Amino acid sequence: MNKVTIVGSGNWGSVAAKLIASNTIKLSNFHDEVRMWVFEETLPNGDKLTDVIKQTNENVKYLPGVKLGQNVVADPDLENAVKDANMLVFVTPHQFMEGICKRLDGKIRTDAEGISLVKGMEVKKEGASMISTLISNQLKINCSVLMGANIANEIAMQKFSEATIGYRENKEAAERWVQLFNTPYFNVTSVQDVEGVEMCGTLKNIVAIAAGFIDGLEMGNNTKSAIMRIGLKEMMAFSKLLFPSVKYSTFFESCGVADLITTCMGGRNRKVAAAYARNGGKRSFDELEAELLKGQKLQGVLTAKEVYEVLTARGWVERFPLFTTVYEISSGLLPPSAIVEFNNKSKL
Ligand SMILES: NC(=O)c1ccc[n+]([C@@H]2O[C@H](COP(=O)([O-])OP(=O)(O)OC[C@H]3O[C@@H](n4cnc5c(N)ncnc54)[C@H](O)[C@@H]3O)[C@@H](O)[C@H]2O)c1
Known part of the structure; x- marks a missing residue:
């Protein structure tokens, strides 16, 4: 039993x-x-x-x-x-x-x-x-x-x-x-594919923060789809670099593209990031998390920081412009409007 x-x-x-x-x-x-x-x-x-x-x-x-x-x-x-x-x-x-x-x-x-x-x-x-x-x-x-x-x-x-x-x-x-x-x-x-499934669940929260910035700035559906596409590519590339055994087919399971879509359409990361962008980055994520989530926890901001630490340690920053930009905006180094400026740097 x-x-x-x-x-x-x-x-x-x-x-x-x-x-x-x-x-x-x-x-x-x-x-x-x-x-x-x-x-x-x-x-x-x-x-x-x-x-x-x-x-x-x-x-x-x-x-x-x-x-x-x-x-x-x-x-x-x-x-x-x-x-x-x-x-x-x-x-x-x-x-x-x-x-x-x-x-x-x-x-x-x-x-x-x-x-x-x-x-x-x-x-x-x-x-x-x-x-x-x-x-x-x-x-x-x-x-x-x-x-x-x-x-x-x-x-x-x-x-x-x-x-x-x-x-x-x-x-x-x-x-x-x-x-x-x-x-x-x-x-x-x-x-x-433990790592593939887990990387999907972890990294999509960074993309959801980006999607929230897009919503908060009212940039529209085309921009949000572009962010989701680039985000998925970065998720796949980062996962493969860290864990070569990860299978590409895993990204087409519920844990992959489906979770990415639902998190970028609804979900708490998107919601709090939208509020952050609407306030022009002037109210902190901690403050907005406490106000909007009432004890629930935001994961994407912390994950963006953790992934950025890996990117810098491995010399991969330039290969992941979206992940890097989400970190830079959420840590106050860039304004929310910078979310689409990484586009010129994207090599994916
Ligand atoms: N909520 C969702 O829709 C959802 C869906 C899929 C996956 N997840 C994931 O599930 C995991 C748990 O999220 P959740 O939604 O159940 O939690 P939550 O954000 O709703 O709640 C926070 C929880 O953390 C607890 N907590 C606070 N301080 C703590 C401490 N010092 N030590 C231990 N626990 C403490 C709280 O009591 C509460 O149970 C997260 O990794 C999240 O990404 C959430």
């Missing part, structure tokens, strides 16, 4: 809990109960978030109005939440993953398998590391990834969408993950 714990309970974490819990209750090879680790917060009325989730079966802060399923058990104690699970679903903003992995070292089952829904990367002096690699190395477990055109609130409403699981070698484990996530309205397929 497989036992599942979700490490994270934000907007996507809560939707993942709902999806998974609707399946574990039906599938005979899974325990019904799904534990969800909650980063404890005190709500404005003084209540603890975990207590409210337990009482209402809703994550009132990150997914209000949606029942998670009675078999979802909120748990604020990280070690307790993971101790019995052999299937660990990681879904927190990427900046918290290193600290979480440190806390989990030696605390999980030795036969556990992981899957990361986290979009982002870790950049250190020694080089760039994907979050699934961080999890694998730190916790000594196999880790797959799940990415796709998945704006969480739409999936919570059971609107049809697709997702891609990237796995390394263990096809059997990948099939178990597909079984766990797949529903009639959430169509999951798998490909043997």
